[in-house]
Amino acid sequence: MNKSDLIKQLAEDKNLTPEEASDFVNTFFDSMREALLAGKRVEIRGFGSFKIKEYKGYVGRNPKTGEKVEVRPKKLPFFKVGKNLKDFVNS
Template sequence: MIKSELVLKLAELNPHLYQRDVEILVNAILDEITDALKRGDRVELRGFGTFSIKERDPRQGRNPRTGEKVSVTGKVVPYFKSGKEMRERLNPKAGAAKRA
């Protein structure tokens, strides 16, 4: 699912809201998550998961075409860890799946 599909789905589920308002809300949520990560904060959405950042150290890489060594700078990358409730919904227990 891409962001535009998410906006459409949320607009369908909330017919009292205009699609442009739903898009503003989705953008505001994603922007706030991004801003929090930029500040070095951790974002936890209970039942969904946790967004955090991980720092990667500088290293020596390799150009796959030439085999030449290349210096790769350190960087900060986003990291997502799914929450317990999400994992359980994606991987239902065998007994619960048969009952449903």
């Protein structure tokens, strides 16, 4: 399922126009993005939680040439699956 499928499904299930459903989905994801950028953890009970993990820079190696490469520090979103979702998928 992609974002447009989600919007379509929401519009059908809740008897909304596609524009209303799109606004709802976009607001939901924008709110999650803003919270993560502010350094907050986003938890959706029964589904999972999102947070930003920070990784330090390091010296890596180009596997083709063997040349040393400086890898800059970075931040990446991290998702941890919730117990209910994990149990549902494994049932």
